[in-house]
Amino acid sequence: MGNKLELRNISKSYGRTKVIDNMSLEVEEGEFFVVLGPSGTGKSTLLKIIVGIEQPDSGKVFIDGRDVTRLPPNKRNLAMVFQNYALYPNMNVYNNIAFPLKMHRIRYIDRKVKEVAAKLNITEILQKKIYQISGGQQQRVALARAIVRNPSMFLLDEPLSNLDARVRYTARSELKKLQQELNQTFVFVTHDQKEAEALGDRVGVLHNGVFEQVSDYKDLYEKPKTAWIGDFVGDFPINIIDNKGFRPEWAKIGSGKFSMTVSLSESVSDVYFIHGLMDDGTGIILKSPKPFGSGEVVHFSVEKFIEFKEAENPPQAFSSV
Amino acid sequence: MVSEYRSPKSKYYTYIGIAIFSFLVLLPIYILAIIALGDPSQTVAAYYPALIPSKFTLANFIKAFSGYGSVLIAAFYKSLETAFIVASLAILLGYHAAYGLSKLSFKVSSILIALLFFSTMIPSLTIAIPISVSFLKLGLYDSAFGLALAQELIVLPLTVFLMMGALQSVPKQLESQARVDGAGFFQTLYQVIFPLAIPGVISAFLLSWMMSWDEFTFAVILSPVHPTLPILIYFDSTARGDILTATSFSLLVTLPVIVLTIVLSKFIKGSYLTAGITG
Known part of the structure; x- marks a missing residue:
């Protein structure tokens, strides 16, 4: 399978702020690619460059092997779902979904709108106004509008972040199912690791305008390339002693050459995460089957760790100490 | 909210x-x-x-309008024609100007807006005379279209300003979305942004229509042979000095304004603009 999307040395600055710094990326056909990063790291800017709303200062964008860098958004045949859905408020649901078909002069509008409405369970609300439907329904309408015309690929800018927690979980699994059904390429931007873990075939972590690591989510957790990734990915930041990083479950409590003073115990389902401080002030979080009281001293050994280097070499996992 | x-x-x-x-x-x-x-x-x-x-x-009306019919109707029609040309032209030019200005940085656009209003700072009387000379050469003198062009000088800056406000209330993301959905630049401008700016457009239309409807200085200098309604009333009330006929005329001038305002008011109210944008 060829590359669906390729970014070649993209840079973008707003004034003196460099938002994207010489970034390159390849996304494969049919892949669900997640762009993960804290807010304000240029995730949305990246999508806007791909879709053509923003122009890169330098670099090229290829879609299906074709250089589209200078093409306007309406000539790129991409679909995008914005964070706030950007539904046309003066049109009802039906006309919102039909709009891209009309713009592309595609025939059988009525049949296609109804098909996609049935697929996304919004047939009942087709004649409703945008402000008469719920947030979850708005998200479906925005998705329907995106998939109705069979674009080359899909770009989604945090489409789940405006939903209530309960709706968000169902929407997440529906989205994954939809992508597999369509067998289309999705580029999905989020700051939520759980979404990245659940949805992404590959996850690219954006930091300081570049992808600091691109891999599947499991590797981000187990083999973070940098201390920053280790800190950002996971429920708890990675523990670091002398440039060696280890996850809470990679240490064994009871005996060993390290010790810490417990500050609190946090219960997560049937295990506990023990937060504590070592003598030199380093914060440590360990996984434990039982809780410890505040002030207790816990000894532990590290069974597995990865070494962070100053250089860009990939870190290697060891399994002994 | x-x-x-x-x-x-x-x-x-x-x-x-x-x-x-x-x-x-x-x-x-x-x-x-x-x-x-x-x-x-x-x-x-x-x-x-x-x-x-x-x-x-109804005696006042009968007295005012009797033997006057054709002149009055002609003046009424001339005013109506001029006002509709002024308002339509103001929307046509103002909408595009306002869109362009809304794309510039605030610093630049505010300077340009100030420059636009510069034309309203010059008294109409001082420019009406040179304009009438040019219009005589161009064959626009005493015509509704010529008068409308001159009135545009005072109407347009305000219309542009009003419509910039209307365009600012249209979420930027909708424009991007329309482009992604396949709409070209002009399709986006007319089919997506314009419908959303309707309340502001209608306000601007109404305002420019009314400014033209009772405009006096340009009208009296540029169209004295076939006068507009305000000019006719002025001639009439000064010549005849009859307050009863003057009030009848005034009522005639006021009525179309009230009717138009009522007809268009349903488009002006509308806080539905941001409904498709959550968060």
């Missing part, structure tokens, strides 16, 4: 304020109407005119 707590009491104050304001605005129109329609013995001829006259008459 702007939501702030308001005590039930403050609602009454609002209503009292609206009542006082409406009274001040409507009273002159009411007085105009009763002088025009009431029997003169109870209005202009009375020492203590009643606020609600009991005898009504």
Whole structure:
């Protein structure tokens, strides 16, 4: 399978702020690619460059092997779902979904709108106004509008972040199912690791305008390339002693050459995460089957760790100490 | 969404304020109407005119308009034609100008807006005379279209300014979305942004229409042979000096404004703009 999307040395600055710094990326056909990063790291800017709303200062964008860098958004045949859905408020649901078909002069509008409405369970609300439907329904309408015309690929800018927690979980699994059904390429931007873990075939972590690591989510957790990734990915930041990083479950409590003073115990389902401080002030979080009281001293050994280097070499996992 | 707590009491104050304001605005129109329609013995001829006259008459109208018919209708039509050209042209030019200005940085656009208003700072009288000379050469003198072009000078800056406000209320993301959905630049401009700017466009239309409807200086200099309605009334009330016929004319001038305002007002209200944008 060829590359669906390729970014070649993209840079973008707003004034003196460099938002994207010489970034390159390849996304494969049919892949669900997640762009993960804290807010304000240029995730949305990246999508806007791909879709053509923003122009890169330098670099090229290829879609299906074709250089589209200078093409306007309406000539790129991409679909995008914005964070706030950007539904046309003066049109009802039906006309919102039909709009891209009309713009592309595609025939059988009525049949296609109804098909996609049935697929996304919004047939009942087709004649409703945008402000008469719920947030979850708005998200479906925005998705329907995106998939109705069979674009080359899909770009989604945090489409789940405006939903209530309960709706968000169902929407997440529906989205994954939809992508597999369509067998289309999705580029999905989020700051939520759980979404990245659940949805992404590959996850690219954006930091300081570049992808600091691109891999599947499991590797981000187990083999973070940098201390920053280790800190950002996971429920708890990675523990670091002398440039060696280890996850809470990679240490064994009871005996060993390290010790810490417990500050609190946090219960997560049937295990506990023990937060504590070592003598030199380093914060440590360990996984434990039982809780410890505040002030207790816990000894532990590290069974597995990865070494962070100053250089860009990939870190290697060891399994002994 | 702007939501702030308001005590039930403050609602009454609002209503009292609206009542006082409406009274001040409507009273002159009411007085105009009763002088025009009431029997003169109870209005202009009375020492203590009643606020609600009991005898009504159409005699003032008949006297004012009789033997005047064709001139009056021609003036009315000329005013109407001029006002609609002014308003349509203002929307056509103003919408595009406002869109362009809204794309510039605030610093640059505010300078340009200030420059636009510069044209309204020059008294109409001083430019009306050179304009009339040019219009004589161009064959636009005494025509509705020529007059409309001149009135555009005072109308357009305000229309552009109003429509910039209207365009600012249209979420930027909708424009991007339309482009992604396959709309070209002009399709986006006319099929997506324009419908959303309708309330502002209608306000601008109404305002420019009314500014033209009772505009005097340009009209009296540029179109004296076939005058507009305000000019005719001016000639009439000064020449005949009859307040009863003058009020009848005034009422005739006022009515189209009221009708147009009522017809267009349903487009002006509309806070539905941000409904498709959550968060």
